Amino acid sequence: MPLVRRVGQWNLQNEGRRLRSRTRTIGESSAHERPLLRPLPNEVFETGRWFTPRVNRFGQITVRSNTYSGWVMPQGVMGRRIRPEWRGLRLWNVGLVLP
Structure with missing residues (x-):
């Protein structure tokens, strides 16, 4: 696992990587799922x-x-x-x- 300062930097470094025996790379999976994601809600989510x-x-x-x-x-x-x-x-x- 590489040491990075920001999540976006980690994402860029790992876009071409494959997880175990999956057919898609991390970048391909992310591009496939991105249109399916909904925006975050405006209200605060209580975690406690x-x-x-x-x-x-x-x-x-x-x-x-x-x-x-x-x-x-x-x-x-x-x-x-x-x-x-x-x-x-x-x-x-x-x-x-x-x-």
Whole structure:
């Protein structure tokens, strides 16, 4: 796999390459599929998953069997529900406090 700075540069370098036993090159397959592609939607696609865990007395929340501790929790949220967003291996938007 060549090291490149941009995806377009990688595409140009690999247009004539064949994958395994396929009859078309990468460039030929791309030219065949390009007219079939639709434009990207204007709205943002949400990749995360939202949870509403309660902050325990130690300032911890449990999301998907993992416990996260106080340094990510805002002050004064013990016993209240917060709404973090789970994206892969990280929690985002932890500071949003629900009533």
